[in-house]
Amino acid sequence: xxxxxxxxxxxxxxxxxxxxxxxSALQQLAQQAQVSYHKAGSxxxxxxxxxxxxxxxxxxxxxxxxxxxxxxxxxxxGDVFGxxxxxxxxxxxxxxRAIEDCLLYCLPGAxxxxxxxxxxxxxxxxxxxxxxxxxxxxxxxxxxxQLMQIRLRKLLxxxxxxxxxxxxxxxxxxxxxxxxxxxxxxxxxxxxxxxxMLGILTDRDFRSRVxxxxxxxxxxxxxxxxxxxxxxxxxxSVFDGMLCMLRHNIHHLPVMQRQQPLGVINLADILRYxxxxxxxxxxxxxxxxxxxxxxxLVPDLQATFLRMVNDQATAxxxxxxxxxxxxxxxxxxxxxxxxxxGPPPVPYCFMVAGxxxxxEQLLVTDQDNxxxxxxxxxxxxxxxxxxxxxxxxxxxxxxxxxxxxxGGIMASNRQWRQPLHVWQGYFRQWIEHPEPRALLNSCIxxxxxxxxxxxxxxxxxxxxxxxxxxxTPHFLASMARNALNRTPPLGFFRTxxxxxxxxxxxxxNLKGRGTAPLTDLIRVHALACGSTAQNSLAxxxxxxxxxxxxxxxxxxxxxxxxxxxxxxxxxxxRALEAGQPPDNYIEPEHISAHERHNLKEAxxxxxxxxxxxxxxxxxxxxxxx
Amino acid sequence: xxxxxxxxxxxxxxxxQARTCRNPALRAYYQAGCPAAELAIGAAxxxxxxxxxTGLDAQRDAIVSLGLIPFDLQRIRCSEARYxxxxxxxxxxxxxxxxxxxxxxxxxxxxxxxxxAEELLEALRGRLVVVHYRTIERLFLHKAVRQALxxxxxxxxxxxxxxxxxxxxxxxxxGWLDRLFGRRPVSVRLADSRRRYNLPAYQAHxxxxxxxxxxxxxQAQIAHHYSPHTPLRQLWY
Numbered sequence: 001x002x003x004x005x006x007x008x009x010x011x012x013x014x015x016x017x018x019x020x021x022x023x024s025a026l027q028q029l030a031q032q033a034q035v036s037y038h039k040a041g042s043x044x045x046x047x048x049x050x051x052x053x054x055x056x057x058x059x060x061x062x063x064x065x066x067x068x069x070x071x072x073x074x075x076x077x078g079d080v081f082g083x084x085x086x087x088x089x090x091x092x093x094x095x096x097r098a099i100e101d102c103l104l105y106c107l108p109g110a111x112x113x114x115x116x117x118x119x120x121x122x123x124x125x126x127x128x129x130x131x132x133x134x135x136x137x138x139x140x141x142x143x144x145x146q147l148m149q150i151r152l153r154k155l156l157x158x159x160x161x162x163x164x165x166x167x168x169x170x171x172x173x174x175x176x177x178x179x180x181x182x183x184x185x186x187x188x189x190x191x192x193x194x195x196x197m198l199g200i201l202t203d204r205d206f207r208s209r210v211x212x213x214x215x216x217x218x219x220x221x222x223x224x225x226x227x228x229x230x231x232x233x234x235x236x237s238v239f240d241g242m243l244c245m246l247r248h249n250i251h252h253l254p255v256m257q258r259q260q261p262l263g264v265i266n267l268a269d270i271l272r273y274x275x276x277x278x279x280x281x282x283x284x285x286x287x288x289x290x291x292x293x294x295x296x297l298v299p300d301l302q303a304t305f306l307r308m309v310n311d312q313a314t315a316x317x318x319x320x321x322x323x324x325x326x327x328x329x330x331x332x333x334x335x336x337x338x339x340x341x342g343p344p345p346v347p348y349c350f351m352v353a354g355x356x357x358x359x360e361q362l363l364v365t366d367q368d369n370x371x372x373x374x375x376x377x378x379x380x381x382x383x384x385x386x387x388x389x390x391x392x393x394x395x396x397x398x399x400x401x402x403x404x405x406x407g408g409i410m411a412s413n414r415q416w417r418q419p420l421h422v423w424q425g426y427f428r429q430w431i432e433h434p435e436p437r438a439l440l441n442s443c444i445x446x447x448x449x450x451x452x453x454x455x456x457x458x459x460x461x462x463x464x465x466x467x468x469x470x471x472t473p474h475f476l477a478s479m480a481r482n483a484l485n486r487t488p489p490l491g492f493f494r495t496x497x498x499x500x501x502x503x504x505x506x507x508x509n510l511k512g513r514g515t516a517p518l519t520d521l522i523r524v525h526a527l528a529c530g531s532t533a534q535n536s537l538a539x540x541x542x543x544x545x546x547x548x549x550x551x552x553x554x555x556x557x558x559x560x561x562x563x564x565x566x567x568x569x570x571x572x573x574r575a576l577e578a579g580q581p582p583d584n585y586i587e588p589e590h591i592s593a594h595e596r597h598n599l600k601e602a603x604x605x606x607x608x609x610x611x612x613x614x615x616x617x618x619x620x621x622x623x624x625x
Numbered sequence: 626x627x628x629x630x631x632x633x634x635x636x637x638x639x640x641x642q643a644r645t646c647r648n649p650a651l652r653a654y655y656q657a658g659c660p661a662a663e664l665a666i667g668a669a670x671x672x673x674x675x676x677x678x679t680g681l682d683a684q685r686d687a688i689v690s691l692g693l694i695p696f697d698l699q700r701i702r703c704s705e706a707r708y709x710x711x712x713x714x715x716x717x718x719x720x721x722x723x724x725x726x727x728x729x730x731x732x733x734x735x736x737x738x739x740x741x742a743e744e745l746l747e748a749l750r751g752r753l754v755v756v757h758y759r760t761i762e763r764l765f766l767h768k769a770v771r772q773a774l775x776x777x778x779x780x781x782x783x784x785x786x787x788x789x790x791x792x793x794x795x796x797x798x799x800g801w802l803d804r805l806f807g808r809r810p811v812s813v814r815l816a817d818s819r820r821r822y823n824l825p826a827y828q829a830h831x832x833x834x835x836x837x838x839x840x841x842x843x844q845a846q847i848a849h850h851y852s853p854h855t856p857l858r859q860l861w862y
Contacts, residue, residue, distance in 0.1 A: 005703050007827050007834050035701035035837065037824070037844035059825040101823035103841060106700065 005030045008105060011058060015078035016593050017125030025115055034106040038098040045096040051085040052109040054126070060102030061493070064094035071502050074099070074493040078593065083126040086112060125597070134559040134601050138314075138566070152241050152255045153234040155270070156263035160254070162187040163221055165198055169210050170217030172201060183252040183264050186225045194260045199225030202252050231256050239317060242270050246282050246324035249331065282328040290336070291396045294329065298401045301325055302576055305363055309573040315565030316537055319360040326356045326402065327451050330369070333396040334452045337389050345382045346374040349450050349457035350393070353409060357449035358519070359535045360565070363572045363582045367394065367402040368409045368444060370416040372457045377419040386417055409444055420457055424464055431468045434478035442479065446523060447534050462532045470530040473617070479527065480617035483520035484610050488513050488603035492596045495589035510571070511584040514564040514599075517606055521613050522557065525549065528617065536561055553609070560605040563598055567591075629862075635659045635781045648774045650743040657750040659781060660857055667698050667853025671783070672752035673840035675832045676765055677727075679713050683764035687713035688738055689727055692833030693748055696840045698853055707748055708833040710735040739773035746770075749780070757815045757839045759784040759862060781861045785842045788860065789813040789821075792850055818842055822849060 009030035012018040018026065035058075038044060044062060045051065055062075057079050064072040064081055072094045075081055084093040086109050116123040162185040163172050172184055186199040201221055209215070209224040231254040232244055245253055251267040271280055281300050288294050304325070308318045334350055354368035355361045371386055390411035398404050411417050418426075427445075430438040446465060450458035469475060489497045489508060496504035508514075522536045522543075531542035540554050540561075549557075571590075572582035588596065630638035636659050643655035660669050674693045680686035694706040710727055712735045756762045759782045770778040790813045797811065811817070815838055816829060822845035827838045847853065851860070 005706060005833065005837065006831070007837060008703065031704055031706075033703045035696075035703065035841060036699060037822070037841055037848060039845075039848040042848075060823060101845070103824055 005033070008033050008035075008058075011078075012056065012105070015056075016597060017080075017122045020121040021115070021119055025119065028111060028115070029107055032108050032111050034108075036104050036106060038102045038104065040098055040100050040102075042098050043095070044098055044102075044104075045082065045092045045094075047092055047095045049092045051082055051090055051092050053082060054080055054086050054107045054109065054112050055082045055096075056080050056105040056107060058103040058105050060098060060104075061100040062096055062102060063099050064096045066094060071490065071500065073491060074498050074502070076494045080126075087126060134556070134563050134598055134605070138559045138562045150238045151234065152232060152236050152238060152253075152265060153262070155238065155241075155265050156234075156255060157269075158263060160185050160187075160261045160263045162195075162261070164189065165222035165225075166220045168218045169206070169215065169221055169224060172221050173206060176203075181264075182266060184221070185254060185261055185264065186221050187261070196259065197229070197231070197254060197256075197261045198222065199227045200229040200252060200254060200264070201225045204251070229254055231261070233257070234262055238270060239313075241265055243317075243320055243324065245270070246321065246328070249282065249286065249328065251283075281325055285325070285328040285332050286335075288332065291333070291399050294332065294396065295399050301401070302363065306573055306576055309569055315562050315569055316535075318569055319355075319358075319362065319565065320535075322361040322363070323356045323359040326361050326365075327352070329397060329400050329402070330393065330451045333393045334389070336396075337392040340392070341385060341388055344389070344453075345385055346376045347454040347457070348373045348386065349453040349455060350411065351448055351458045352451050353444050353448050355447075357447045357534050360515075360519075362565075362569060363576070364584060365402060366405045367397045368405050369394070369397075369411050369451075370409070370445070370448075371411040371418075372423050372461065373417070373419045374454070374457070375419050375421050383414075383417070387412070387414070390417055407440075407444075420460060423461055427461060427464055428468065431465075431472050431475045434475045439478055439482045443482065443520065443523070446527065447519075449534055465527070466530045466532045469527040474619075476524060476528050476617045477619045479524045480521075480613045481619070483517065483524050483613055486512055486517045486520070487610065488517060488606040491600035491603060492588050492591070495587070497588055506589075507585050507587050509584050510564060510568050510586050514602065514606070515561065515568065517610065518557065518561050518564065521606075521609050522561070524613060524617065553612075556605045557609060560602040564602050567595060567599060629779065634662065635861075636661060638779070642779075646776055648776050650746045651770070651774055651776055651778065654746040654750050654778075660753055662858035662861075663856045665854045666847060666851065666857060666860060669697070669857060670752045671696050671755050671840070671843070672749060673701075673755045673836040673843070674749075674762060675756065675835035675839060676762055677830060677832045677835075678761065678765055679715065681761070683761075683768055686765075687715060688765050688769055689713050689732065690832040691741075691745065692831070692836040693745075694833070694836045694840055695748075695752060696844075698844060698847055701837065701840045701844070703837075706833060706836075707744075709741050709745075711738045711741060712736065737773075738769045742770060742773040746778075753783065753857065753861065754780055755783045755785065755839060755843050757784070757818075757835070757842065758786045781857075783843065783857075783860050784862055785818065785839055785846060786813050786815070787862065788843075788846055789818045792846070815839065815842070819845075822846070 009026050012029055013026050018029065047067065057075055057077055059077055062075045062081060064075070066072045081094070081096055085091055112126070116126065161175060161179045161181050163175055165186050165188060176182070176184055183200055183202040185197055186201060187195045188198050189195050199222070201224065205224055205226070210219065215224065230244060230248050230250060232241055234255050234257050241253055245251065245267065253265045254261050255263050255265055267283060281297065281304050284297060284300070285294065288297070305318065305322065308321060330350060330352065338344065349372045350369065351372060352369050355365060356368070371390060373386065394404065394410045394412040404410065409416060430442045434442065448458060448462060490500045491498050493504060496506055497508045498504060519536055522539050525543050525548060526533060526539035529543055529546045529548040531539055533539045533542045537558060540558050543549050544551065544554050567586070568584055571586050575582040591599065639655045639659040643652060646652040646655060672693055672695050674691070676688050677690045678686050678688050688711055690708070690710045692706070692708045695702050710731055712732055714737055763782065767777055767779065793811050793813060815835065816826060819838060819842055822842065824841055824845060827834050829835065847855070
C-alpha cells in the first residue's frame with residue numbers, strides 16, 4: 001500500500017522548485033524525506049562538512065554564511081539550502097544556522113540528482129548561482145508574442161509596383177491608380193543584374209512635393225522620390241517592422257531579399273495585426289494639432305503599454321515602443337512649435353537623454369532633454385526663439401505625462417540649450433575632470449540621442465564621447481566608482497527585502513536597486529570600449545563584438561537586465577489595471593516565490609558585476625600628480 | 626489486566642514474557658528486548674505510534690487505523706513509515722467517519738486487526754514507542770492484541786502529552802488564585818503543545834500525520850528541555 005505522508009507531500013507541492021514536479025516525483029520525495037527539528041540558535045551545517053542531502057525548510061528560519069563569515073542568505077518556510085554542495089563537491093560551502101525553531105525536511109541527494117536528470121525545472125532551480133533560471137524566465141517571455149514570431153514576408157500580398165527613375169510623375173500616378181497602391185518603388189533596371197531600388201514615392205509625396213510645389217506632370221519621379229529609403233529584410237519580424245516605422249515615422253516600408261525589393265508593407269498591413277498597437281498611436285500623434293489634443297492620447301499610451309504586457313512582449317520590445325512614442329510626442333510638439341514660431345534661425349537638434357535615449361522608457365518617467373545648436377548660433381539674436389521653442393516643448397511634454405525633470409535637465413534650461421562647441425567643451429570638461437557634479441551630468445548625458453532636427457549635431461557629440469572616454473582611464477575609474485553607489489539587496493526573506501548587513505525592509509525600489517545600477521555599469525564598459533550604442537542590450541552586444549567581457553558574463557547581464565525590467569513592467573501594469581498610479585516600488589509580499597528566486601539571482605549578477613567593475617577600472621593617479 | 630510491570634521493571638518484564646508467551650509473534654517481540662532504563666534517549670531507537678478509534682471507550686470501541694514512523698533524535702524516517710486501516714468489525718458511528726476521513730467503503734475493504742497484528746509487532750520490535758496520550762494506545766492495543774492473538778501486549782511508552790503536562794506544571798505552577806477560580810492549566814493537546822515549539826499545524830486525526838506530529842514534538846521537547854543524555858527512566862512510563 002502506498003504510504004501517504006500528506007503533510008510533507010502537500011507542502012512541497014506548493015513551493016518552488018517542487019511545485020513544477022509531477023505527482024510521482026512528489027510522492028517519491030515525500031516518502032524518502034527525513035524530518036528533523038532544530039532549536040533556534042543551533043548550528044545546522046559546518047563549512048566543509050560532507051553533505052549528501054538537500055534541506056527544505058518546513059517551518060522556521062535559517063541563515064547561511066560565507067567562508068569569511070558574512071551573511072550569505074536568510075531563508076524561511078519553503079526555501080531550500082545545501083544545493084551548492086549537492087551539485088558541487090558534496091561539501092558544505094555555506095555554513096548554516098537555525099535562527100528560529102526549525103523543522104527541516106532532509107531530501108536524499110541521490111534522489112534529487114535522479115530527479116534533476118528527468119526534470120529540467122528542478123535542475124535549473126538548483127544549479128548554483130547560474131543564470132540558467134533567469135535565462136528560462138526571460139526566454140519564455142516574448143515567445144508568445146505574435147509580433148515577434150511573424151516574419152514581414154508573411155505580410156506581403158503582392159509584387160512590388162515600380163517605375164523607372166525617368167518616369168514622369170503623372171504616369172507614375174496612373175500606375176498607382178491602376179494597381180490601387182499608395183506607394184511606388186523607383187527601380188533602375190541593370191544589365192545582367194537584378195534591378196536596384198533607388199527610392200520610394202508615396203501618396204503623401206504627391207501632395208506635398210508635386211502638387212503643393214506646383215511641379216509639372218512631366219517631372220521625373222527621381223526628382224521628388226525619397227532616395228535610399230529605409231528598408232528591412234524579409235525575415236525581420238513584424239515587430240521589427242513596426243519599430244522601424246515608429247522610429248522613422250514612415251508609413252511605407254520596402255521589404256527586401258538581400259538587395260532586391262520583394263514588396264512594400266504599409267501602416268495598414270501592420271495595423272491589421274495590431275489595432276491598438278503603438279504604431280497606431282504614433283500615427284495619431286502626428287495627426288493632432290494641439291497640446292490639448294495630444295494630452296488626450298495619454299490613456300491610449302497606457303492601453304498600448306498594457307496590451308504589450310498582456311501579449312507577453314519582452315521588456316526590450318516594450319521599452320523601444322514606449323521610447324518611440326515618447327519621441328513622437330517630442331517630434332510633434334516641435335513641429336507644432338515651429339508652426340507657431342516660424343522656421344528656426346539656425347539649425348538645431350533636439351536631443352533626449354536617459355531612458356528615452358536608451359530606448360528603455362517605461363511608464364513612470366521624467367523628461368530629460370536638451371538642445372544642441374549650430375555653431376552659428378548667436379545668443380543675443382537667436383536665443384529668444386530657442387528659449388520659446390524649448391518652453392513650448394517642455395510644457396507640452398509635461399502636459400502629456402512626461403513630468404518636468406527635477407534636476408532641471410531640460411532644453412528650457414539655458415545651460416542645456418547651447419551651440420555645439422559649448423557642448424563639446426562640457427563633454428571634454430566632464431571627462432577630464434570627473435568631479436561629483438560632472439559625474440552626475442555624465443551619467444545623464446552620456447545616454448544621448450537625437451530626436452528632431454539636425455541629427456548630425458548629436459552624432460558629433462556621441463562620437464566625441466566614444467573617443468575621449470575610452471582614452472581617459474581616470475574618467476572610467478571615476479564612472480566605475482560612481483556605478484557602485486547604488487547596490488542591489490541580498491535577496492528576500494518572507495515578506496521583506498534583505499540587505500547585505502541583515503537589515504530587513506518591506507519595500508524595494510526596483511529601478512534604483514536593480515535596473516539603474518545595471519545600466520550604470522553597462523555604460524561604463526560601453527564607454528571604455530568606445531561604443532556609441534545607447535540601448536543597454538545594444539551596448540552588451542557591442543561589448544560582445546569587441547570581446548570586452550566574457551560571453552557568459554554578458555549573457556548573465558542581459559538576462560538580469562531583461563528580467564528586472566520585466567518585473568518593473570509587470571508591476572506598473574498591475575498598478576494601471578488596479579487604477580493606481582504606476583511606480584517602481586515593489587513590496588516583496590506581492591512577488592511570487594518564483595519571481596523572488598529569479599530576482600535574487602539577478603541581484604547576485606549585479607553584485608558580481610559591480611565587484612568586477614572595481615577591479616577592471618582601478619583608480620589611477622590624476623595626470624600631473 | 627496487566628498494563629504496567631510495576632516494581633519488576635520493563636527489561637525484566639520483557640525477559641519474563643519472552644519465556645512464557647505461547648504466541649510466536651509476541652514471543653519474538655519480547656525476545657528483541659527492551660532498552661535499559663539508564664539508556665540515553667539520544668541512543669534509543671524510537672517509534673512514534675498513533676491509533677485512531679471508533680470512540681474513546683476501550684470496552685465498546687475499536688481501532689480503525691494505525692500509523693507509525695521510526696525515528697531517533699536526529700531524524701524521522703518517512704521511508705519506513707507504516708499505515709493501516711483496519712475493520713473494527715462493528716458499525717462505524719457517523720461522527721468518527723467525519724473525524725478520521727476514513728469512509729465506510731475503505732473500512733469494509735480493510736482487513737481485521739488480527740490480519741495485521743503480526744506485521745505490527747514486527748515493526749514495534751526493538752523500538753521504544755512514543756505516543757501522545759498513552760492511555761488510548763495502551764488500552765486499545767492491549768485489547769486488540771489479546772483478541773487477535775489470545776495473549777496481551779504491554780509495553781513501555783514515552784508520552785509526549787505527559788511530558789508536556791509536567792513541563793508546563795514545572796514552568797507555570799498554578800497559583801492559589803488559579804485554583805480559587807478553577808482556572809484550567811494550559812492545554813497539552815497535540816496541536817497546542819506543538820505550537821509552543823513553533824511546530825507547524827498539521828491535519829489532526831490521521832494516524833500517520835499524528836504519529837509524525839508526535840515524533841517531531843518529542844524531538845522539540847528534548848531539544849528545549851532535556852538533552853540527548855537524559856536516561857529513559859526519566860521519560861518513559
